Amino acid sequence: MNIAILGFGTIGSGVYEIVNQIQAEELKDCKVTKILDLPQNKDKLDIIVCDINDITEDESIDLVVETMGGIHPAYEFIQNCLQHKKHVVTANKAVVAAHMSDFLKSAKENGVQFRFEASTGGGIPWLASIQKAKRIDEISSFYGIFNGTTNYILDSMNTLNEEFETALKKAQQLGYAEANPSADIDGYDVQNKVTISAALAFDSKIDMKDFPCFSMANITYEDIQYLKSHHQMIKYIGQAIKKENMYEAFVMPMVFASNSLEANIPSNFNIVTLNGNTIGELKFYGQGAGKLPTANAIVEDILDIKNQISYGKVSLDKKLSYCNTLLKEKYLIRTNCPIENEWIDSVECKGANYYITTKAISTKDFMKLVNSISDQKAMIAKYM
Amino acid sequence: MNIAILGFGTIGSGVYEIVNQIQAEELKDCKVTKILDLPQNKDKLDIIVCDINDITEDESIDLVVETMGGIHPAYEFIQNCLQHKKHVVTANKAVVAAHMSDFLKSAKENGVQFRFEASTGGGIPWLASIQKAKRIDEISSFYGIFNGTTNYILDSMNTLNEEFETALKKAQQLGYAEANPSADIDGYDVQNKVTISAALAFDSKIDMKDFPCFSMANITYEDIQYLKSHHQMIKYIGQAIKKENMYEAFVMPMVFASNSLEANIPSNFNIVTLNGNTIGELKFYGQGAGKLPTANAIVEDILDIKNQISYGKVSLDKKLSYCNTLLKEKYLIRTNCPIENEWIDSVECKGANYYITTKAISTKDFMKLVNSISDQKAMIAKYM
Structure with missing residues (x-):
């Protein structure tokens, strides 16, 4: 060949x-x-x-x-x-x-x-695993750390007690982050990967303009310390869920218990999870980027083509609509402005900041809440 | 079909x-x-x-x-x-x-x-992933939590502060452990799985009688508390490593840092890791047993046969010898008898027990050390 x-x-x-x-x-x-x-x-x-x-x-x-x-x-x-x-x-x-x-x-x-295995999850056999699982199971949801650069930044902030800017600079020096880091930290990279994964998992054309994508650039060292005191850690997550002919998807910071696998993903590694009806929960961990792991995924594709190995044709024929009321979730907002609202469950003051936890609300309601916040530096995250 | x-x-x-x-x-x-x-x-x-x-x-x-x-x-x-x-x-x-x-x-x-995908790792696509990785990479080593029953016991001892016997009884009530739990807690189950994984990973016939298999039955609640105070956790691990035409393999308790993925594997889940020269480290997590996950793995094999999907013939042609001096590792021994020996690095007393950490020594030397211990209840583990 x-x-x-x-x-x-x-x-x-x-x-x-x-x-x-x-x-x-x-x-x-x-x-x-x-x-x-x-x-x-x-x-x-x-x-x-x-x-x-x-x-x-x-x-x-x-x-x-x-x-x-x-x-x-x-x-x-x-x-x-x-x-x-x-x-x-x-x-x-x-x-x-x-x-x-x-x-x-x-x-x-x-x-x-x-x-296009290498496009999502780098060296992790993620898209092939979705395809393989789908031969038997319906995939109801997936989520994960799809971006190594942002994981490197959050991990450095957490383990080395660094500020966001310091960790970002180190990521740039190591070649993990671009000079303009927006694609990573504002979520466009993960948005692409969620779009590709959702299309395969749900057999449907997914338009990334439909679902929300929040930046992780507002996460501060103080936020990480605050969460640590609650035995929690924040990670930057892509997620999608399907119910009948509707789906929801997100790119956003998410809060995990500190003894979860996600909370403990080190350096620039990725971890991605799928849920199927008979297989249950499967997680895949590895290098989501980098020269040889990504090239390895490309060569695996080459060998599958050479050996005519296929887990089934990719079909995007199912009509799936984005719906922002499928999920009811709790969110965390850190802001310097107090918020008064029926959706707020609890508020904790830390210095000049309020850490506000919402009740379990729909994405639709959460978006209204977010749009009401004038603080440009507010940090928002979803609870896992 | x-x-x-x-x-x-x-x-x-x-x-x-x-x-x-x-x-x-x-x-x-x-x-x-x-x-x-x-x-x-x-x-x-x-x-x-x-x-x-x-x-x-x-x-x-x-x-x-x-x-x-x-x-x-x-x-x-x-x-x-x-x-x-x-x-x-x-x-x-x-x-x-x-x-x-x-x-x-x-x-x-x-x-x-x-x-025989379902024989090792249950619903986790582990053997197929070894075969797939091997098309490009040499697999230098693998290790993991291959047994859900023992992970359930250790996790319950750690998170619910239970004694070994209490956790084992609960595992039996839940159907995770047999009435006679020896195959799980004495390691014969993991020994089989390491043998199968090593044969595929290293293209060689592996005789499980060659490599050491230590029980996890001597791990106590006090051991888990001791390790917790050192930010560590103990897990029951199968491992194999290849160097040129030699290999080492083990089944034994291993000590992990508490922020490692292995330390945080909950309930009866499994996690298995392979290392390849271009792909780096890949980890796979899921249900290692249970009705539908295991049946799912069997049906995936059926579909691969039906669709003539193969990542290459399994060949056991390479001659690989077991060698117990390839690795130099540190071990932890808890015993009520003091040990005096050139291989000991440090000793900590806790009540009537000594927690003894060795220098990095070969398996050969470690076996000599183990054989010199008369305490039938001694707990031995390897540091990751």
């Missing part, structure tokens, strides 16, 4: 290393024969090309790995490759979350495969 | 329920058509037969699920079914650990499949 890689950054070079350098029996007949990169990198390796047509028009290439990231030109390149009857494997969550159904349609029309 | 089930206890009836009653697309062409049970149960269901030949001689049966447990007559029945060119799926860890290579040989000779 001849493979081309689009993009030769961290993930692309990881795929190249695994496919061309690891001595595994399964990989013997796989070879990276072309890599698309910028003209200034042309001399790095003799298989680098700079024109996508050198790949799409090359009939010897069976499969294309897309690791460029972003929506454009990744979208056009993926479509172009599928239309040229090449299997496509990608780690690009943004383009998959936005265009999954287009890609699946193109792949089907052209008799090839489109796979 | 017509399926016969051998044994109609908890697991067998779970498989029957899932295959014949769950409305999943994938299961539409699967049907349980015969169940082998005792003559006194003949009238329970009209598909019950009492003679194995009614199944082996029935050409309409494609696959046999063995859920009887124990070595005999499970061994003979499995071989008989394979020789009659029927695929076999089993949850029976004892017979798989003892005779895996015979079964794989018979299956190969007869052009059928032999699968």
